[in-house]
Amino acid sequence: SQQGEEDPQALSIQEGENATMNCSYKTSINNLQWYRQNSGRGLVHLILIRSNEREKHSGRLRVTLDTSKKSSSLLITASRAADTASYFCATDEFGTGANSKLTFGKGITLSVRP
Amino acid sequence: GAGVSQSPSNKVTEKGKDVELRCDPISGHTALYWYRQSLGQGLEFLIYFQGNSAPDKSGLPSDRFSAERTGGSVSTLTIQRTQQEDSAVYLCASSLGQDQETQYFGPGTRLLVL
Numbered sequence: 648s649q650q651g652e653e654d655p656q657a658l659s660i661q662e663g664e665n666a667t668m669n670c671s672y673k674t675s676i677n678n679l680q681w682y683r684q685n686s687g688r689g690l691v692h693l694i695l696i697r698s699n700e701r702e703k704h705s706g707r708l709r710v711t712l713d714t715s716k717k718s719s720s721l722l723i724t725a726s727r728a729a730d731t732a733s734y735f736c737a738t739d740e741f742g743t744g745a746n747s748k749l750t751f752g753k754g755i756t757l758s759v760r761p
Numbered sequence: 762g763a764g765v766s767q768s769p770s771n772k773v774t775e776k777g778k779d780v781e782l783r784c785d786p787i788s789g790h791t792a793l794y795w796y797r798q799s800l801g802q803g804l805e806f807l808i809y810f811q812g813n814s815a816p817d818k819s820g821l822p823s824d825r826f827s828a829e830r831t832g833g834s835v836s837t838l839t840i841q842r843t844q845q846e847d848s849a850v851y852l853c854a855s856s857l858g859q860d861q862e863t864q865y866f867g868p869g870t871r872l873l874v875l
Contacts, residue, residue, distance in 0.1 A: 754803055
């Protein structure tokens with residue numbers, strides 16, 4: 648079954664606006680990661696947040712993690728047309744050991760209109 | 762430096778034929794992962810190699826699927842007697858291991874079974 652579930656499934660915004668994407672998961676985790684995918688090909692790692700962290704920043708990205716609600720959010724500030732892509736959250740399930748498989752959600756399609 | 766490479770980029774085959782997909786991980790990465798992504802879906806874990814340990818094959822969908830990793834580097838995913846439902850993008854990723862959780866993905870192999 649799907650561990651991570653993102654919402655919304657699709658998001659369309661104007662360039663310059665902020666984009667917020669949410670992810671929920673079911674089990675205890677070691678960490679949660681966000682990836683980006685262009686044109687159905689390889690994924691690019693964006694940011695990792697550990698289970699003992701609540702918020703993390705990287706450039707225009709801000710990710711939060713609420714382990715009590717088993718949810719995370721990814722905020723992209725001042726969006727650009729080049730941010731148009733699919734975004735996936737992935738969890739590394741607690742107890743399966745470091746570097747074990749990631750469980751991905753189905754992804755969010757973000758469209759940023761110029 | 763060179764990233765994860767996969768070959769072929771695209772593969773069209775007839776139902777019932779065997780196919781081999783190749784992955785060259787980043788040099789020095791001890792962990793290697795195979796995932797499958799069907800159209801519009803998230804990534805489905807297939808198999809995970811870590812150093813010389815026995816691989817985690819828990820995601821392989823049937824006994825028609827197998828994978829090897831020779832010399833701790835290059836990996837081959839083999840699908841025997843392909844079926845139309847095997848059509849998908851097959852993604853390989855590698856990571857440093859040693860508690861470095863970020864996975865670096867290749868561009869994928871797009872498989873179409875006619």
